[in-house]
Amino acid sequence: MAGLAFLVVAGQGFAQAQAPEIRRTAVFKDEGGEKVLRSPLSIVRDGKTGDLIVSSFESGEVVILDKGGALVNRIGAETGLVTPYGVALDNAGRIYVGEVRTGFLKVFSPGGILADEIDLSKMMDRTVSPGRITLGGDDRVYVADLNGNEILILTSRGDFLRSVGRFDYLQKAGKADGGRIVGISAQGKAVRIFDENGTLVRSFGDHGDSSDRNMSFPTGFAVDAKGRLWIADPFQHRLKVFSLAGEFLFNFGRVEETTESGGFFFPVDLCFGEKGELFVLEKGAERIQVFQVGDLRD
Template identity: 30%
Template sequence: MKRIATAGTFGSDPGEFKFPYDVAVDARNPGQAYVGDNINGRVNVFDASALGFLGTFGGTGYRVGRFSIVRAVATNHADPAGGVWVADTANNRIQRLSGDGQVTAAWGIAGRGPGYVTRARGVAYRADGTIAVADSFAHRAAIMAPDGTYIGMFGRISKLNGFAAPGKDTNNQMTLPSGLAYDISGALWVADTFNNRLVRFDGSGAVVGETLEGSVSRPRSVAPLPDGAMLATDSGGSRLVRVEANGAVSTKRAGINRPTAVTTTPSGKAYVAGSRLVIDDDTGARVAPPDGAQYWDAPQGLAAAADGTLYVSEARPNTPNGARVVRGTPRIGGGFDWETLLAEGRGPNQVIDPANLALSPDGRTLLVADAGNSRVLRLDAPGVAPPVRQRVSVAVGGGPTQGTITSDPPGIDCGTDCSQLIGGNRVVTLTARAATNARFVGWTGDCAAAGANTVCQLPADRALNATGTFGAVPPPPVKLTSLSLTTTRWHLTRKAVRKRGSRKAKKAQPATKARVRIRLTQEARVKLQVEQARPGKLIGSGKNRRCARSKSKARIRAGSRCTRWALLPNTRNLRLIEGTTTVDVGPRFPGRTLTPGLYRLRATATDKQKTVVKRTSRRIRITR
């Protein structure tokens, strides 16, 4: 296999790469090669035959048209118009771009977005009905109003994309939280499992307390006590602990093999689950499992009602399709009569890897953290109905990069996240924001009455659909503000010279590889050409005086000699973004090797409004 060309080097300039991941070639003629420039958050585009750099699509960012971690690119070999599909990994979406870099479609929703959960392992009720969810793989606590409307999240929230970031750099940052519960004051305690601590948030999401470093290991579950303290499972320490409001930790029960869950009744009676046992903490007695089994099989969640009813979620990894949630009704004389509420599966009333449980303050609604299905299930007692929520859907007209529509209550950020369930008694506010070089045109659908006002308010008393349309605003004409070279003295490829007599030996030298820096005030197509210096003759006078072509070998008086610049036919076409782009150049130009002599580069930039500007470089001397 013979290498015919190479492209790129490590760096952030256009045409350079930081850990490129994928490449694809489209069906245009000539074809374009698209390279996923992973860490730089963009796609570099090359001539597929000679690997000449053509331009860059995207750049790091959250909005449509920008990328964050480009892991894959793909093309349609049957489409002569070309273009590329881009896996915009960290933004959790796919974007489709035409061959000239225009975004034609974008789709995909982050499981970390408002109203979604990823492998949620914990759920809790506050006294007023507010619901908190330990959204484990999103490293946050998601907060829902009593009517089911998403209202916010606790954790370290990225200003770039609005998602929670894992780690422990700040006291509000969590890593794979597993369980949570509200204390009697309304503060939220979260078992921040992989940061080995319990952390206490106030109603605004500010951290107001946490356990000391090293006091717990891999906590998995937490439950409130009537005196304001909390119980928590210290899974790495094989114990049940009591946690005071100030974060002080003491052992409540030791010797529990990998405790996974704890629950309390309103009066403070506690149950704790280990890997194969469920224990009544008041008496130390084991709670017998259903079906006459000797041991439980990986109980993951517990909930206990005021009347003594006990709910258990059981993963049962040793039983095919065995995951379940069971309810135990207290028997006269002790023990429980068990019934299965949910069995394993992906249906609406099934679970996979069920985790922590929570009962509503009145004990009539059970919430199940259905981790394997990345959702929370709600089971209501007879006569209890879930709150009514309405679907609010929006669309962006005029092109996916022209603007966005957001909502209050939060949840819609369209873009790509264009639908949300809102409590039926709420008023939803939709706000249209135009992108740079765009303007908002107006609303249609249910927001038509708002006209060209960027804000639309509607009662969510029914399903709503609205479209906000944007239009492009032409930017100022492009300016080509700089065209500079790293060196103006070039040489052709030099062969090695052997030492002979007084002649010194010389190593072979490749042709000069220079770099030209082109600076634009906006995105434009740039045509890079070469002008060659040739002898000429001054003709005319005054404003009409110019350097004209002279006949070959003609004798010209000294005062009439001039240098004219002949434009060579060879062209290199680039599609460049705003700012400075660095491009490799040398004596080998597309289709031609320049001979010794005097030259200069000419750059011609054309923007989307067909404005054309030109600029030439300093003179280049090429020698052998």
């Protein structure tokens, strides 16, 4: 069956001060034949089926893989999809896709049929370039507008609610526990956290190489069940983990184009499973690595 090769990796764990045991369990990657992932940018997991939904930017597709890495479906040009960047999933299994160059937010059925499209540029009366998107537990859509550098918040039906924040280089936005809204920027303060009304609560995370806590070019993030903020920094080839209060906790990973030592090669996005599985999407290596985070297992 077409898809990404499933490599089982055992016995390799990583630990730092304040870090739980993190053990790599699998790698999904191409092993000859047609490439499935080409410059992937965004990933989300279907908690009901275990499927992974990934934007494959260079091929102009959204790729759906099962929990073993086998190809389930492709959503591409035949549906009218153009330049897919961000992907998200609602409770009904519908797939939301942001088209960065057209300004459209498109909604597909679980089977990949176009169900709705929202012209964000028309809605905002200006050019919108939707990047990574997320759906919160409040059934709201959080869109990182790469052109306006602000967070656009919509209902799942596509009704505009409000915009939040002004960023230097916004990359991803989403909802955390307690109604807090998180935005990640590749320039300026890396993390900005707002209350549910859009008021800035705190900002943290400097750019530079002078400290392990500093960032180079953060792009994607996910918040785990313990409230830790995991940030993908592709230029550092690792994940950086903070509390939502801004305390630096630990780094995870190192530069590694192969899969032998468990490092990363331009990780750009990540997501979590219900049992503490960590899925890391690498644009440079065009693969997905799967880890088990020890203190999230239960």
